[in-house]
Amino acid sequence: MTKYLNRPALLFIAAIFINTNCHSGSKSAADGAAILNEASKGPDTNKVATNALPELNADHSANTVPLKNMFGINAYEWNFLENPGSPGDRKHIYEDNMKLVDVFSSMRHYLNWNRLETTKGNYTFNPTNNGGWNEDIIYQRCKQDGILVLADLKNIPEWLQKTYPASSRDDDNAPVPYGQNLNDPASYADQARMAFQLTARYGYNKNIDKSLVKVDGSKRYPGDTPNAPVIGMGVLKYIECGNERDKWWGGDETHQTPEQYAANLSAFYDGNMGKLGPGVGVKAADPGMQVVMGGLATADYHLVQKVIDWCKTNRGYKKDGSINLCFDVLNFHLYSNNGDVRVQKKPTTGIAPELSVSAAVAKEFVSLANSLPQKPEVWVTETGYDINPESYQRAESIGSKTVLANQADWILRTSLLYIRYGIKRVFYYQLFDDHAGGTTQYATSGLAEGIKRRPAADYILQATKLMGDYNYIKTISADPLVDQYKLGNKTMYVLTIPDETGRKANYNLDLSGSKKAIIHTLKIGADVMDSRQVDVVNGKVSIEVTETPVFVEALN
Numbered sequence: 001m002t003k004y005l006n007r008p009a010l011l012f013i014a015a016i017f018i019n020t021n022c023h024s025g026s027k028s029a030a031d032g033a034a035i036l037n038e039a040s041k042g043p044d045t046n047k048v049a050t051n052a053l054p055e056l057n058a059d060h061s062a063n064t065v066p067l068k069n070m071f072g073i074n075a076y077e078w079n080f081l082e083n084p085g086s087p088g089d090r091k092h093i094y095e096d097n098m099k100l101v102d103v104f105s106s107m108r109h110y111l112n113w114n115r116l117e118t119t120k121g122n123y124t125f126n127p128t129n130n131g132g133w134n135e136d137i138i139y140q141r142c143k144q145d146g147i148l149v150l151a152d153l154k155n156i157p158e159w160l161q162k163t164y165p166a167s168s169r170d171d172d173n174a175p176v177p178y179g180q181n182l183n184d185p186a187s188y189a190d191q192a193r194m195a196f197q198l199t200a201r202y203g204y205n206k207n208i209d210k211s212l213v214k215v216d217g218s219k220r221y222p223g224d225t226p227n228a229p230v231i232g233m234g235v236l237k238y239i240e241c242g243n244e245r246d247k248w249w250g251g252d253e254t255h256q257t258p259e260q261y262a263a264n265l266s267a268f269y270d271g272n273m274g275k276l277g278p279g280v281g282v283k284a285a286d287p288g289m290q291v292v293m294g295g296l297a298t299a300d301y302h303l304v305q306k307v308i309d310w311c312k313t314n315r316g317y318k319k320d321g322s323i324n325l326c327f328d329v330l331n332f333h334l335y336s337n338n339g340d341v342r343v344q345k346k347p348t349t350g351i352a353p354e355l356s357v358s359a360a361v362a363k364e365f366v367s368l369a370n371s372l373p374q375k376p377e378v379w380v381t382e383t384g385y386d387i388n389p390e391s392y393q394r395a396e397s398i399g400s401k402t403v404l405a406n407q408a409d410w411i412l413r414t415s416l417l418y419i420r421y422g423i424k425r426v427f428y429y430q431l432f433d434d435h436a437g438g439t440t441q442y443a444t445s446g447l448a449e450g451i452k453r454r455p456a457a458d459y460i461l462q463a464t465k466l467m468g469d470y471n472y473i474k475t476i477s478a479d480p481l482v483d484q485y486k487l488g489n490k491t492m493y494v495l496t497i498p499d500e501t502g503r504k505a506n507y508n509l510d511l512s513g514s515k516k517a518i519i520h521t522l523k524i525g526a527d528v529m530d531s532r533q534v535d536v537v538n539g540k541v542s543i544e545v546t547e548t549p550v551f552v553e554a555l556n
Helices: 077-081 095-101 135-144 185-202 258-270 301-314 358-370 403-420 455-467
Strands: 072-075 106-112 148-154 238-241 290-293 329-333 377-382 425-428 471-478 481-487 490-496 505-510 516-521 530-535 540-545 550-555
Touching (some): 072 377, 077 095, 077 135, 106 135, 106 425, 135 148, 148 185, 185 238, 238 258, 258 290, 258 301, 329 358, 358 377, 358 403, 403 425, 403 455, 403 471, 403 481, 403 490
Parallel strands (some): 072 106, 106 148, 148 238, 238 290, 290 329, 329 377, 377 425
Antiparallel strands (some): 471 481, 481 490, 490 550, 505 540, 516 530, 516 550
């Protein structure tokens, strides 16, 4: 989660230049579009910078990313294992909650290092010595249900905190023993050993020296089931190194410069190219495991460039001439609001994603990624909206639309936005409220409540069922936004007003070649959308477009 606190020294923020050229009220639509602005008497809030508008009719068919990849969620062990009807049972999946998790295509697991290594060198997974969680069953069930897991190994364990003076102990401290050099990859060896053990157990490589795989086999109490070493369970393909290491809040010991984080990543990735010895680093356990850079709180691509530059200097080049990078996936966090996290401009409210800096930031990251021979994927692993009206990250109530309904609109539109700009995965924060009824930012961002979906999860489920396997092809109109998706010979259009005023428009969608179409509309509380078949007249269908996406399926 991104925080906004008063801190004058920004240790991890590069100088950036903000393009202030924007336009207000400028509309761009495809030829033949009939736009009827029903909010013409009120102010038009569509102030998207021209450099952030989608390029019309640009072919993205080579970017074969299904829409469902834009529907990930952040979650914790207790979201899977805490059954109120069976307190203390952390060995079995709580099926009512699992139905909620199954709405999403992927799950980012906030995996606290302290749960796995409560005492130094003693690794536990099933059960964990801290909390008694069964990590095995969570990952196995996610694989069984077709849910991709990103394990985010974050925070530092209590034994590492205790190396610090009492006044500066914090589980967000940089993952090094107190007093060690943050610029030296060797200082991060403890965390890199933990990453090796995690990868050895849950990765796909079974050809690992068994003497390097260690667990704490002691019993916590009489009759306890002790941990047993397991190699290559084949349930995990992605692991993330820390979380928001570019933080500007917190004590001095929590901060890392880009170069220090690069040294951290190098140890985590492959034991600093094997220099830290056997049993250290992700790639030493499974070369196929993908290392995801810790999500950047500042959403500043310049920091990634600094990590790349560090790799050039300290890791050199591969035989093919490419930089020997210490990450496989780029990753940033960004919550759409009227502030700008890149320059610490504090927001006062959440806003529609198209009106925020989200598109511009996505373009920056994807452009940087595509400039590298490896062309690493770019993910957004935290985004979302609160529902509490006192949070500065709140979704607003618009007209007769409730806050929950508008949260659902903006969540779905966030996914539609990011796929346009080449983002490969999105994970929402988070499954349940962090603090139900809380007024602070991110306290009420949950997409479920109790054992029921909130409307945002309804929309995600419905979009997934309708067209989760469809690929984004192109955008043919900017206002209303009209996106084309395809799956084989099937074509789907998604139409949305990119605003937050309750504006509506009529759009004549060209469906030449089709005699009929199906209009699919989202429905709160339902598993599937409402659908109705219409005739195509003179090659066109007239669609009323609102700020809630509508889906039009061309029938061959």
